Amino acid sequence: MKQLKILRCCISNKENRLARISSSGKRGVTLLFSNGESAKARVSSNVFRKVKNPVCGDNAKVVKKQGGWYVEEILERKGLLERTSPVGRSQVLAANIDLVVVVASISSPPLRRGFIDRALASANWNHLPAALVLNKIDLKSLKDAADPDTLEKVYGEQAGYTVLKTSVISGQGIEEFKQLISDKTVALAGISATGKTSLIKAIHPELDLKVGAVNAKTTKGKHTTVSARLIPLNKTTFLMDTPGLRAFSVDHIPKDQLKFCFAEFNNVGPCKFRDCLHETEPECAVTDAVKKGIIDRERHLSYLKLLHEENAF
Ligand SMILES: Nc1nc2c(ncn2[C@@H]2O[C@H](COP(=O)(O)OP(=O)(O)O)[C@@H](O)[C@H]2O)c(=O)[nH]1
Ligand SMILES: [Mg+2]
Ligand SMILES: [Zn+2]
Known part of the structure; x- marks a missing residue:
């Protein structure tokens, strides 16, 4: 009981809040509070252990200790x-x-x-x-x-x-x-x-x-x-x-997955080959659709260009 009281006392000395990370750099992050205020903060080391780095847009649990803000936890991310x-x-x-x-x-x-x-x-x-x-x-x-x-x-x-x-x-x-x-x-x-x-x-x-x-x-x-x-x-x-x-680079998209990132390609088909890359394969539903004007030729050309692009690194 005594311990609990001491603990409560410690917690009440700190200010716990939720904030959004507005930017993140080597020296720390900038927080954005729901009331519109912003503040600089440091990142606690346990955060680095869980997620590599806080990033712009993260929702975070933050705490004020000894006059400075610290990011204690990054809440689950969506839409990366x-x-x-x-x-x-x-x-x-x-x-x-x-x-x-x-x-x-x-x-x-x-x-x-x-x-x-x-x-x-x-x-x-x-x-x-x-x-x-x-x-x-x-x-x-x-x-x-x-x-x-x-x-x-x-x-x-x-x-x-x-x-x-x-x-x-x-x-x-x-x-x-x-x-x-x-x-x-x-x-x-x-x-x-x-x-x-x-x-x-x-x-x-x-x-x-x-x-x-x-x-x-x-x-x-x-x-x-x-x-x-x-x-x-x-x-x-x-x-x-x-x-x-x-x-908005596409370097990290595996070449055989790129075709799924062109929304309208998924509306036609199937192609003769399941692993068809919609290039020059026979009985390809996508190139057929291009010929028929159902899929735009320039979109297909864009796709081919990305498919053959050397990664930048
Ligand atoms: N004619 C025309 N010019 C625009 C329009 N929107 C922006 N501009 C001009 O385009 C230039 C660049 O605008 P800016 O908003 O700075 O572009 P950003 O680099 O994409 O942020 C400026 O000279 C704007 O005045 C528009 O709808 N019509
Ligand atoms: Mg601008
Ligand atoms: Zn195909």
């Missing part, structure tokens, strides 16, 4: 975003993501189907729901603009993703975008200058976010964010700012 590190190890970049939104602009910078397909395949592999936003729809009459109706057919009707057409200039689709991400932890994927920050600002003008310029040098997809961080948009909606290009 993983990539393969340069030395070939699987690395968790972020946790508890509800939705990946691929943001592409139909022009300026020109739409890159390859990036979209890679990001969608990566989301698929991680079992994360994904949606495609076609931004800068106000530029659709430009000569080099991608055709939004074709993209809607390919990614919406055929592949089954939610596709939105948006413009922060005309306001088209902004309400739908707000609905899409509300009450979720959302990772935005997209090359630089497609309008990710502008879209967030359109629904949260009070946030202090920097909108960049479209720059010839950056249209190749330079990314400036080094590690993922979590930005609260309101109490229940979080934005995960990930280093877009690296995070």
Whole structure:
């Protein structure tokens, strides 16, 4: 009994809370509390024993001891975003993501189907729901603009993703975008200058976010964010700012599994061979569907490109 009292007394000296990890670095993590406050914290060594590292998006039990916050436990993760590190190890970049939104602009910078397909395949592999936003729809009459109706057919009707057409200039689709991400932890994927920050600002003008310029040098997809961080948009909606290009790599997907990451390939078939890679095999349901126009040729080409891509490490 005496012991219990002493124990209670010790516990009451500490402040135990739940928090979300907004970013994680070598020196510790940044916590985000439900009241909107944030604080730096160190990570207790028993955490490292259980999970390798706390990551952006983690839910954690934290405690305040001697004036400093400590992460004591990482709660079970769902919705992981993983990539393969340069030395070939699987690395968790972020946790508890509800939705990946691929943001592409139909022009300026020109739409890159390859990036979209890679990001969608990566989301698929991680079992994360994904949606495609076609931004800068106000530029659709430009000569080099991608055709939004074709993209809607390919990614919406055929592949089954939610596709939105948006413009922060005309306001088209902004309400739908707000609905899409509300009450979720959302990772935005997209090359630089497609309008990710502008879209967030359109629904949260009070946030202090920097909108960049479209720059010839950056249209190749330079990314400036080094590690993922979590930005609260309101109490229940979080934005995960990930280093877009690296995070959505497909390097870690085994080649024979890649075909399952192209949603619409799973709707046709079966092929003659169970292990068909949908390349040049006879009686392949996927290449047949491509010939018939049921599966988009460019999606199939994207798949073949990823299939033959040498891993980056
Ligand atoms: N015409 C047009 N320009 C846009 C739209 N959305 C963003 N932009 C412009 O595209 C540039 C890059 O936007 P930004 O939000 O910084 O892109 P991010 O790099 O994806 O975050 C800025 O000059 C924006 O003003 C849009 O819907 N239409
Ligand atoms: Mg930005
Ligand atoms: Zn096949």
